[in-house]
Amino acid sequence: MKQLTILSGKGGTGKTTITASFAVLAKNAVVADCDVDAPDLHMLLHPEVIEMQEFRGSKVAVIDKTKCIECGLCREKCNFGAITSDLKFDAFACEGCGVCTIVCPVNAITLTERISGSSYISKTKYGFMTHAMLHPGESNSGKLVTLVRQNAKILAEKENSDLIIIDGSPGIGCPVIASITGVDAGLVVTEPTLSGIHDLERALQLLNHFNVTPFVCVNMYDINTDNTNKILSFCKENRIEVVGIIPFNPQVTEAMVNGTTIAEYSPESNVTEEIKEMWRKMCLSLKSGGS
């Protein structure tokens, strides 16, 4: 079984559009939406939830005001500035470390597990999908990504799937790292803007750091063909395969507004053609690649 992660560095370059179309084209894959704090894939694939799990990813300090003697030691020792001068606990700043619980001389503070999100196992008309929703403002998205990937793996093994397609989140930090570790290939979707190029380079460095084979797709390439050429020559120099060069097409947004994938909304469009070609190349590379 192989695993492919779609990532981008920069947000809004078209990760989810491409992942959703791959999900339609794939014959026997499990799809995992690992953008857990702003998941969007479900709006195109319309999963029907089979199973829901609560996600307890972090803890938070809670103070019992009846025991508190207002000595202020907790505030003094907290490295996260989570306790205000009137000894109120700021749940947004608290990282659940537990230091306040051990310095409190009267044991007035306890760490409580909080439900920080939900994770789902679902079925779509294209196959199985695992996804999650971090509660607004919660932390520990990396742990939740790991849970979504574990669920996908269990499903894929049970269903004899040959591929897990993972939709990543923007950036290069903890949730992205959690969504690329141990995968067979990373497809970076970029756009021909200076920011797109800058973020592409950092995303490629990240893949390299974790020994993941990189592939590149230039989306909306005709917004700036000079920049597209820069990306192409950069990839050539660094021996990175560019598997897709997709034109700008307003139908992509129309498809999204209609809650469907571009592959289904406009099967004959130039975008769908290019995504199909990209999918074919990715399948070939994944088959021939080791691991």
Add this chain to the structure above:
Amino acid sequence: MKGISMIVSVASGKGGTGKTSVAVNMALSVGNVQFLDCDVEEPNAHLLLHPNLHKTEPVYTLVPLVNEKLCDYCGDCSKFCQYNALFTSSEKVLVFPELCHSCGGCALVCPKKAINYEKHRIGALKFGSAGDLKLVYGELEIGKPMAVPVIKAVKKQIEEGKNMILDSPPGTSCPFIETVRGSDFCVLVTEPTPFGLHDLKITVQVLRNMIIPFGVVINRAGVGDKKVYDYCREENIRILLEIPYQRRIAELYSRGVPFSLEMLEWNEKFRTLYGEIRKFVGK
């Protein structure tokens, strides 16, 4: 935060809606700005501002350093650590700096006083200027998972007497929260598409919980659908500005040109936007 004129953060939930573009164009229209790019995973504001960089400073976190001479491998530190950053075997304590949140708890619980702290580099701060605008941005090192300490380091650079504009990373979890915490106002940039609206709604929930006032800028107006307008009306959220979808704006952005520099009518619009925020905040 005495003497700070006003802190405005620009955020979005969904990535790629135009946060940096709005933040930069607003900053250039206002003047006397200190711009903090808090998207330390993928900082982009400097690609539009083209600053003269004059200083780089490393960002460290403090991680435990175990003195093996004093340690008796009791395991109290590993047991206490909520992040599994320490592992104690019968003859060694392993430290995983990437997992450490620098809470200081392991040293507090160690009965042998065997734990000190050492610096662990996770990123850098860059300082630059473009005209009268001062820019500070953070850069998380490749492979380091924790953006929040770098964001905190960027926010420590806040200068008195400046108009503060903070560019937030996408998403709705800790890096976003760390950025907007303490803001007087948050500008939410969205696009009129189902993805844009979905992620906007999550962001609005967070800001309401945090009691930070906010308003919406609709970017690429004209694409997609009208649902974001319905949502804002129903929720009583003020729409501060609409930026139409224009190929020219997209092309200027792709070349690293803030569009208000070429399309001068926007200069005034962004100044008005900032003025309205100032009136609302009352600073």
